[in-house]
Amino acid sequence: MGSRQIVEKSLTLLRSLPRISLNNIRDNPGSKKTQKRGRGQHGGDKHGSGNKGSGQRQNFMRLGYETGNNPFYLRVPQEHYYRGHHHRRQYPPLSLLTLQRIIDTNRVDVTVPIDIASIVKTGFYSFFPDQKHFGINLIDEGVDIFEAKINIEVQWASEQVIAAIERNGGVITTAYYDPHSLFLLRNPKKFFETGQAIPRRMIPPPDAIEYYTSAENRGYLADPDQISEARLKLAQKYGYKLPVIENDPKYNMLCERKDPRQIFYGLEPGWVVNLKDECILKPKDEELKRFYSL
Amino acid sequence: MATVLRSRCAFARLFTRKSNRILNNTIDSVTGLIPESQSVTFLTRQYSNYAKSPFADRITEQYNYEIVKNPPEWKYVERLMPFETIPQVIPKESYPGQWVPPKDEAKSLPFFISRTKNHDIPIYMETTFKGNRRITKIKKIDGDIWLMNDEIKHLLKTKYKRYVETRVHELARFIEIKGDYVNDMKEWAYSKGF
Amino acid sequence: MNIYVRSRLFRSNLINNLICFYSTSTPEVIDQNDRVLIDDSDETTARENEIEKKRNKSGLSAAHLNIMNGRRPYETPKHLSHLTVKHNRKLYGKYGSESGVNPSLCWPTKLDIQEALEYESVAFPYTIREVMESAALRKQEEKLKIQKRETDIAAKYAKLEQWKKELRDKLAKKAAEAESAKIKKERLVEEVRRHFGFTLDPRDERFQEMLAKREKEQRKLEKQAKRDAKEKMMFAKLQQKNVEIKDTPKR
Numbered sequence: 028m029g030s031r032q033i034v035e036k037s038l039t040l041l042r043s044l045p046r047i048s049l050n051n052i053r054d055n056p057g058s059k060k061t062q063k064r065g066r067g068q069h070g071g072d073k074h075g076s077g078n079k080g081s082g083q084r085q086n087f088m089r090l091g092y093e094t095g096n097n098p099f100y101l102r103v104p105q106e107h108y109y110r111g112h113h114h115r116r117q118y119p120p121l122s123l124l125t126l127q128r129i130i131d132t133n134r135v136d137v138t139v140p141i142d143i144a145s146i147v148k149t150g151f152y153s154f155f156p157d158q159k160h161f162g163i164n165l166i167d168e169g170v171d172i173f174e175a176k177i178n179i180e181v182q183w184a185s186e187q188v189i190a191a192i193e194r195n196g197g198v199i200t201t202a203y204y205d206p207h208s209l210f211l212l213r214n215p216k217k218f219f220e221t222g223q224a225i226p227r228r229m230i231p232p233p234d235a236i237e238y239y240t241s242a243e244n245r246g247y248l249a250d251p252d253q254i255s256e257a258r259l260k261l262a263q264k265y266g267y268k269l270p271v272i273e274n275d276p277k278y279n280m281l282c283e284r285k286d287p288r289q290i291f292y293g294l295e296p297g298w299v300v301n302l303k304d305e306c307i308l309k310p311k312d313e314e315l316k317r318f319y320s321l
Numbered sequence: 322m323a324t325v326l327r328s329r330c331a332f333a334r335l336f337t338r339k340s341n342r343i344l345n346n347t348i349d350s351v352t353g354l355i356p357e358s359q360s361v362t363f364l365t366r367q368y369s370n371y372a373k374s375p376f377a378d379r380i381t382e383q384y385n386y387e388i389v390k391n392p393p394e395w396k397y398v399e400r401l402m403p404f405e406t407i408p409q410v411i412p413k414e415s416y417p418g419q420w421v422p423p424k425d426e427a428k429s430l431p432f433f434i435s436r437t438k439n440h441d442i443p444i445y446m447e448t449t450f451k452g453n454r455r456i457t458k459i460k461k462i463d464g465d466i467w468l469m470n471d472e473i474k475h476l477l478k479t480k481y482k483r484y485v486e487t488r489v490h491e492l493a494r495f496i497e498i499k500g501d502y503v504n505d506m507k508e509w510a511y512s513k514g515f
Numbered sequence: 516m517n518i519y520v521r522s523r524l525f526r527s528n529l530i531n532n533l534i535c536f537y538s539t540s541t542p543e544v545i546d547q548n549d550r551v552l553i554d555d556s557d558e559t560t561a562r563e564n565e566i567e568k569k570r571n572k573s574g575l576s577a578a579h580l581n582i583m584n585g586r587r588p589y590e591t592p593k594h595l596s597h598l599t600v601k602h603n604r605k606l607y608g609k610y611g612s613e614s615g616v617n618p619s620l621c622w623p624t625k626l627d628i629q630e631a632l633e634y635e636s637v638a639f640p641y642t643i644r645e646v647m648e649s650a651a652l653r654k655q656e657e658k659l660k661i662q663k664r665e666t667d668i669a670a671k672y673a674k675l676e677q678w679k680k681e682l683r684d685k686l687a688k689k690a691a692e693a694e695s696a697k698i699k700k701e702r703l704v705e706e707v708r709r710h711f712g713f714t715l716d717p718r719d720e721r722f723q724e725m726l727a728k729r730e731k732e733q734r735k736l737e738k739q740a741k742r743d744a745k746e747k748m749m750f751a752k753l754q755q756k757n758v759e760i761k762d763t764p765k766r
Binding site: 220236301302303 | 585605606618622647
């Protein structure tokens with residue numbers, strides 16, 4: 028009898044109580060552990076660390092150290108395949124699958140040319156020019172599902188990727204940017220707020236020039252005639268019919284390219300863009316004009 | 322770095338004086354000559370720095386420039402500006418990029434999983450203890466979470482023929498499933514239309 | 516800046532109206548130089564300051580309030596860096612023409628341009644065409660090198676069978692010689708043994724003596740055989756000559 032009364036009483040109490048929420052909860056009893064490490068003359072003793080040596084002093088040897096022996100990891104002769112890798116140009120990958128997903132979710136506008144600035148803007152591509160990153164390497168993951176017709180500019184692309192983009196009637200260009208330009212492309216707003224004039228893009232270093240002048244890689248310094256020839260050749264190699272760009276309603280967009288000295292689409296070197304006043308300052312001084320047109 | 326550059330430039334100065342080279346950071350058609358005073362100027366690379374930046378009142382140059390308000394090129398600038406919010410997905414016939422759109426019929430179900438701000442389904446795997454404990458976590462659940470829990474348990478039990486441990490957090494609106502069932506759960510959620 | 520000025524104007528107008536209400540003086544005059552009016556009376560400025568203070572509910576400092584409203588934080592420089600070109604450019608970039616910065620500062624000075632040009636002349640000493648040409652040349656050279664090596668190998672490979680045969684013959688000849696020498700020696704030893712009628716230790720003096728003798732004999736025999744062969748050959752040659760001599764006159 029008594030227990031039932033208690034149950035009923037507690038149930039009525041529970042009904043009148045507010046619903047459980049963040050402001051009236053607390054930890055379960057015993058869920059928080061108290062400090063185990065005893066203090067005082069004998070309370071602490073060795074605190075569970077054992078007696079003598081590395082264990083007690085918690086000064087463990089570095090990994091692989093064999094107390095004066097020639098360590099195993101140094102006993103085997105090495106071959107330095109990656110020597111100097113931190114000086115080489117890095118091209119972090121972006122897959123065609125991700126690119127398709129970016130396009131599907133309307134993160135980039137396919138009615139205008141796509142370059143590294145618009146890719147970085149989507150947030151799907153992490154890019155750090157200070158870590159020797161030199162731009163996008165478009166890789167062939169998702170090469171079969173890719174369906175978008177785009178005018179894209181990347182920094183590195185394989186043959187399959189070029190074929191996948193051109194099969195859909197798109198255009199791909201590989202272009203080199205020096206690190207300074209890449210910093211601007213990564214965050215154009217920040218650059219415009221510094222109030223500097225847009226600089227020129229530098230020419231590629233000698234070891235990269237071969238890549239960016241060859242029509243097979245759709246380099247930005249290659250001869251356009253050779254590129255159209257290479258497009259046809261690639262279409263024959265992979266067995267697809269090359270769509271005729273000239274008859275395309277998007278012909279003007281597909282033909283849009285940057286000047287080898289240009290960093291942003293439509294903005295020339297030497298201009299100052301002011302975001303507050305929404306105006307562009309164009310130099311009229313002869314010397315400035317000469318410098319920026321070099 | 323600075324010393325290296327300085328020495329390199331000194332070498333270049335000698336070199337240029339000897340052979341009178343042309344300035345070569347140019348696209349082929351345009352070539353400019355190095356100014357004659359270059360052998361006199363002390364050259365270091367000036368990185369952006371307040372300490373190295375000269376005082377504004379010392380600058381004597383007054384360049385001629387033109388301020389273009391509402392320029393036709395402003396659309397190119399607008400293109401470069403970052404998104405203020407993540408853009409909404411415009412409905413299309415097909416999504417080849419493996420993104421699955423939410424369906425309207427899911428709204429009539431007694432429970433609901435809302436999409437994240439990136440239009441993804443909030444089903445994740447959480448690994449702890451160096452990958453030894455794998456937990457599938459379904460977040461952002463609305464409606465009858467217990468019913469959803471029962472359905473998930475039943476689904477996984479029929480598929481894998483074994484008991485599946487789950488944990489329901491009613492307050493924080495998530496369910497945790499012991500084990501790696503991320504792909505199963507995503508498939509299930511997409512089939513439901515979340 | 517504009518907003519700030521406008522609010523001040525607005526407020527002074529309000530005050531003017533108030534003054535008008537009390538003193539019925541001409542408002543046009545006051546409108547023209549309201550600043551003077553504000554400066555004139557300490558009381559009004561104090562009041563205005565108080566209103567301004569009360570209006571700033573955020574409790575932000577003047578500089579922060581300016582930044583929040585899109586104005587440059589302060590007119591007077593507070594630090595040496597605020598005098599620099601870099602800072603002035605930033606002010607212009609962020610706050611536009613209202614910042615009062617001369618936009619001509621945004622471009623590099625003539626010295627900067629010169630230095631940039633010199634830097635580029637060192638950093639990029641060749642034009643694209645030159646680099647392309649040198650790259651093509653290098654490629655061609657490498658190709659030639661490989662080609663040369665390949666032709667070299669091909670020529671050597673053609674001779675390989677002949678060389679192999681030569682080597683094999685040489686080895687076989689050497690082995691045959693060694694074999695014959697061994698047989699000869701064995702025969703000698705055997706002969707010596709037969710001479711004595713018992714097996715003698717090869718290191719024995721008698722044995723050595725006998726061996727030397729036998730060898731001498733052998734050599735003699737060989738010499739004789741050689742001489743005979745020579746004579747025979749000469750004889751044959753002479754005969755042939757005779758035959759030839761006999762033959763020629765007939766023709």
